[in-house]
Amino acid sequence: MDELLTPLTQGSRRALSRAITLIESTRADHRERAVALLASLPDGHALRIGMSGTPGVGKSTFIETFGTMLTEQGLKVAVLAVDPSSTRSGGSILGDKTRMETLSRNPKAFIRPSPSRAELGGVARRTREAIRLCEAAGFDLILIETVGVGQSETLVAEMADLFVLLLAPAGGDELQGVKRGIMEMADIILVNKADGDLLPTARRTVADYAGALRLLRKRPQDPDGFPKALPVSAVAGTGLQEAWDDMQALTAWRREYGHFEATRARQAQHWFLAEVRTGLLARLETPEARDRLEQLGRDVAAGDTVPGAAAKQMLDWLKT
């Protein structure tokens, strides 16, 4: 039994941190230990909330205020960041703990930044495994946060029970800028900064998004009134309880009508297939395979062989 297992399931944040570092490692012996640890984890009960929002929308402040509110209600909150841009630059400059200073010092909260220098596929696996670790450590709510770019939202939606989109008050033109695919993923749209001078604009934006959501195809996993748009102010702390009430109501409905478990089952199948593909392609990453690929690549470039024939040679070699 792994030495991390007992302290982890007792809720030790230190053990949780070390376990996440373990699953992020690419060293073969670490990986083997990580797989064994993951297989021995007890089931958790956490709600997984995916959250996306473009930079400047106030996502850190929202998570800080929202997370603090939930911990005050007795919940244990984990925040996992999925930021492919930070993987490119080798980590965010300020770091997530600086962004969420109050929450990071809260004993009922746990914040883990995006790992640096990982590929999107690696980020996906690492995040799913980190979710399992947080659940085993007794967290009630896991916020999986991503920036509003490209594939990372799809990835987060594929591992979350709910998907929340945090947007800024905006004119009708800017509303068009939210991609249809992202809108279709959202269960709840929160229009932040609904305070002070921006309150009327925020209310209008909520109405605009509500209208846009009504135009989307009705999904089986949505009760009446969902997906919905709501105004919030992370700074003033308004609308957060209402948003949480809606998240809980939606979750309760989905649990009751079997959609919650069905979605998790579908997601598990999706990740199973993704891991098989990743694992198969990983056979090209061993030192021996790389050497051989490089050598055959040189032959192909020199015109000594054609791509198809060289590929066949490589595939035959991989079979042995």
Added chain:
Amino acid sequence: MDELLTPLTQGSRRALSRAITLIESTRADHRERAVALLASLPDGHALRIGMSGTPGVGKSTFIETFGTMLTEQGLKVAVLAVDPSSTRSGGSILGDKTRMETLSRNPKAFIRPSPSRAELGGVARRTREAIRLCEAAGFDLILIETVGVGQSETLVAEMADLFVLLLAPAGGDELQGVKRGIMEMADIILVNKADGDLLPTARRTVADYAGALRLLRKRPQDPDGFPKALPVSAVAGTGLQEAWDDMQALTAWRREYGHFEATRARQAQHWFLAEVRTGLLARLETPEARDRLEQLGRDVAAGDTVPGAAAKQMLDWLKT
């Protein structure tokens, strides 16, 4: 020796058609025969020109006029279409031969539509193999035509010696609509419909694109003055010779300074790696592998096992 080889290398269009049908087949015995045939092909000398243009820009008319002009100069011209949308709809409604009626009856020309019901990866392999067949059949110029959407342009650029972008006369705003990535691929931008009332607009559009091209990073494979923008009229037949002169000048320069061969070598390496990846993932497509994936997927969905453990089981099974 394959019975198609001799007639193919003697330039039989019927043999060429049958050989392309052979490489498009997914039947295992056909595939084996195709690989053997491809390995026995003599080298060709054709220039490969990738061409993209959004619907309505007059691409078919351009290829018809341009191709006819080149055949009149004694060249043998093959046109291969790469249209992922036709693969989705199961073939274009009218078909490429209807689109290019004159050229399709020209004995010095050969037109082959996009295969229906193939995935983009399959289209890539099929098109590269069709290029090799056309070259072995003695064609001098191979136009690889694609529609202006998504990944198909990147794919075509990766198999062409030159990439030509055919655009319509447009205002400054529409110019912004051409994605930067597509602009960066272009060696020559042709603004079509430079005739009649549209001539002044077309000239202004050429100047606009020329300005935009000057703002792009200088590439080592470009001599002075390239990439460039030119006005053409497929309907009036004007500008086509100038465009062809430029294509030849650019090709001659690239040959002289080693860029032509270097690009082909890099492309061959790219396709070698792509084929290795595709071939590896094809191991998941056998009936036995599909059965096993389905069964493990059910276990994962039922919660009897976790995605990582099921993936490991599948990968171990694939190894045996």
